Amino acid sequence: MGGEPGRKALDAALEDAPGARGRAPRRRWPQALGSYALTLLALVTLNFLLPRAMPGDPIEALAAEGSGGFTFGEQSRQALEEYYGLDGSLLEQYGSYLGRLARGDLGRSIATLAPVRDEISRRLPWTILLVGGSLLLATGIGLLTGVHAGWRRDRPLDRTLLTVLLAVRELPTFLLGSLLLFLFAVKLEWLPLAGAQDTFGSFGPVGKVVDIGRHLLLPLVVLGLGLAVGTYLVMRAGMVTQLGSDHLLLGQAKGLGQRRLKYRYAARNALLPVVSLAALQLGFAITGDVLVERVFTYPGLGRLLFDSLTARDYPVIQGVFLVVSVTVVTVNALADGLYRRLDPRTVA
Amino acid sequence: MTPRRAGQLRSPLVVAGLALLGLMVLVALFAPLLASHDPRSISGNVLESPSSRHWLGTDVPGRDIFAQLVYGTRASLVVALLGGSLAMVAAVALGVLPALLGGFVDTLVNRVMVFLLALPTLPLVVVIGSLAGSSHLTLIVVIGFLGAAPNARILRSQALALRQRGFIGAARGFGGGPLYVLRRHLVPGLAPLLTVGFVNWAGVAIGLEAALSFLGLGDPSRVSWGLMLNRALEPEIRIYFSAMWTWWVLPAGMGIAATVIGFTFVGVGLEPSFNPRWLRSS
Numbered sequence: 001m002g003g004e005p006g007r008k009a010l011d012a013a014l015e016d017a018p019g020a021r022g023r024a025p026r027r028r029w030p031q032a033l034g035s036y037a038l039t040l041l042a043l044v045t046l047n048f049l050l051p052r053a054m055p056g057d058p059i060e061a062l063a064a065e066g067s068g069g070f071t072f073g074e075q076s077r078q079a080l081e082e083y084y085g086l087d088g089s090l091l092e093q094y095g096s097y098l099g100r101l102a103r104g105d106l107g108r109s110i111a112t113l114a115p116v117r118d119e120i121s122r123r124l125p126w127t128i129l130l131v132g133g134s135l136l137l138a139t140g141i142g143l144l145t146g147v148h149a150g151w152r153r154d155r156p157l158d159r160t161l162l163t164v165l166l167a168v169r170e171l172p173t174f175l176l177g178s179l180l181l182f183l184f185a186v187k188l189e190w191l192p193l194a195g196a197q198d199t200f201g202s203f204g205p206v207g208k209v210v211d212i213g214r215h216l217l218l219p220l221v222v223l224g225l226g227l228a229v230g231t232y233l234v235m236r237a238g239m240v241t242q243l244g245s246d247h248l249l250l251g252q253a254k255g256l257g258q259r260r261l262k263y264r265y266a267a268r269n270a271l272l273p274v275v276s277l278a279a280l281q282l283g284f285a286i287t288g289d290v291l292v293e294r295v296f297t298y299p300g301l302g303r304l305l306f307d308s309l310t311a312r313d314y315p316v317i318q319g320v321f322l323v324v325s326v327t328v329v330t331v332n333a334l335a336d337g338l339y340r341r342l343d344p345r346t347v348a
Numbered sequence: 349m350t351p352r353r354a355g356q357l358r359s360p361l362v363v364a365g366l367a368l369l370g371l372m373v374l375v376a377l378f379a380p381l382l383a384s385h386d387p388r389s390i391s392g393n394v395l396e397s398p399s400s401r402h403w404l405g406t407d408v409p410g411r412d413i414f415a416q417l418v419y420g421t422r423a424s425l426v427v428a429l430l431g432g433s434l435a436m437v438a439a440v441a442l443g444v445l446p447a448l449l450g451g452f453v454d455t456l457v458n459r460v461m462v463f464l465l466a467l468p469t470l471p472l473v474v475v476i477g478s479l480a481g482s483s484h485l486t487l488i489v490v491i492g493f494l495g496a497a498p499n500a501r502i503l504r505s506q507a508l509a510l511r512q513r514g515f516i517g518a519a520r521g522f523g524g525g526p527l528y529v530l531r532r533h534l535v536p537g538l539a540p541l542l543t544v545g546f547v548n549w550a551g552v553a554i555g556l557e558a559a560l561s562f563l564g565l566g567d568p569s570r571v572s573w574g575l576m577l578n579r580a581l582e583p584e585i586r587i588y589f590s591a592m593w594t595w596w597v598l599p600a601g602m603g604i605a606a607t608v609i610g611f612t613f614v615g616v617g618l619e620p621s622f623n624p625r626w627l628r629s630s
Binding site for chain 1: 463466467468469470471472474475476478479555558559562563564565577581583593597598601602604605608609612
């Protein structure tokens with residue numbers, strides 16, 4: 001959606017998307033695994049170095065910003081350094097950091113004093129629901145519209161869809177979200193205004209699902225719309241390149257029906273880049289998720305990030321960043337592997 | 349300027365985009381004439397409705413919203429200009445220069461760029477921004493450097509193609525160093541791409557700044573559209589329970605959308621003619 005660097009990154013990434021130009025080098029399993037492990041290590045190291053590379057140090061930041069401005073003497077400073085693992089040389093710190101990480105210890109929240117891991121796992125299901133749901137929605141809508149638009153390229157429907165979707169992509173996520181909220185929750189009163197479920201309602205199992213679905217609908221649509229545009233564009237472009245291909249011509253010559261040609265012949269081949277796209281889109285979805293969760297007061301990871309940003313709760317901010325980026329990197333590596341399975345040509 | 353390129357400048361998309369941006373520049377320049385109140389100081393009661401004194405009402409301490417809308421144009425344009433330029437400078441330094449040098453440096457820098465591209469943008473900016481403090485300049489620097497990775501990749505591939513061409517080889521053969529070739533041949537050769545990249549990233553920068561201010565990462569003493577939205581959507585304001593939404597959230601959001609769309613139109617309109625075929629085919 002508008003203003004997020006996703007678009008730029010998407011374009012750059014698609015240049016390299018497997019199959020896009022047929023020149024992306026495919027690697028064998030051990031090499032791919034090694035590169036994945038290296039990326040993870042770089043990620044963890046980045047997370048370790050960032051707070052230490054910044055001017056000032058975390059403990060000063062702790063005292064300076066938003067924490068009531070308490071001051072401390074040398075002794076309590078040492079205690080704090082020890083508590084946050086900031087004593088000893090950089091290498092020692094790195095060692096103990098890796099050790100704690102391996103045990104799944106992400107530190108403690110400054111605001112709530114609860115372990116960061118617990119804070120994150122409490123919010124994670126909502127984000128999985130929202131981000132996963134919107135990715136599914138986006139891929140579904142993008143595929144269907146893309147297949148259709150590409151098949152009937154340059155017809156009025158194709159032109160209209162292209163313009164409308166490009167315009168939708170430029171709308172800031174939070175404006176679109178706020179607009180839908182105003183229309184459907186305030187003016188029409190069809191849907192709830194905030195949260196992920198009704199705090200005071202007591203429902204049966206069916207009622208609970210309906211309630212969660214009603215809260216989910218608007219954030220899901222807002223997040224999904226922006227993502228659908230990406231899928232749509234890739235699928236449309238894929239279909240267009242298929243239009244003149246030999247096997248399609250052969251199918252036509254054999255007298256196959258339009259439906260069969262469209263879905264079995266053209267769409268199937270155009271589908272491959274969408275697989276790597278769906279994984280790439282996870283990264284953009286998370287960016288959108290942070291904004292959408294603030295607009296809809298949705299209690300997921302994005303909201304946690306926002307809340308801890310307000311409280312300058314660095315351990316939580318870093319924990320969320322680590323979990324989210326490890327997920328994105330892992331999903332992309334998996335999609336890479338899946339792609340290999342789907343398209344035997346890439347292993348050659 | 350070739351006739352074809354001049355013709356492209358008159359394409360409806362580019363004209364519409366430039367008109368939109370020109371309007372924004374005028375608003376930014378003449379902000380003191382357009383707004384009769386200071387956007388930072390209290391000039392009315394809390395949460396006034398629109399009136400002849402306050403065209404878009406007032407916010408919580410009683411500041412004029414219309415004045416904030418008008419002055420917010422300045423913040424956005426500054427971010428666009430600086431963020432876009434910085435991204436291009438960084439992209440040349442990290443994309444074109446290593447490609448020219450080749451060898452280990454190139455491999456390393458390229459790997460780092462690929463790594464950065466794989467990370468989810470907003471959480472990364474939030475981490476850096478929260479640690480670096482929320483000054484306006486920090487935000488612009490972060491946004492600019494964020495533009496390095498995607499743009500460096502595009503520029504790199506073109507620079508690699510350009511490097512193979514005869515005149516570069518000749519210049520190097522006559523003893524031109526990498527910096528000389530970069531300045532004299534590569535940057536002029538890549539100028540069309542740099543222009544489009546700048547325009548595109550300027551639009552992205554506006555959206556990112558708005559998003560970060562909206563999340564509360566901006567400088568709270570600045571006047572910006574993202575900050576207006578941030579304040580308007582605070583839970584205690586209860587923005588949705590009155591018509592306040594229409595004169596507070598909507599104008600700020602439309603301001604962001606209009607500026608981003610202005611840059612996008614110019615970028616999309618320029619792309620065909622600024623992406624010369626000779627650059628691609630070589």
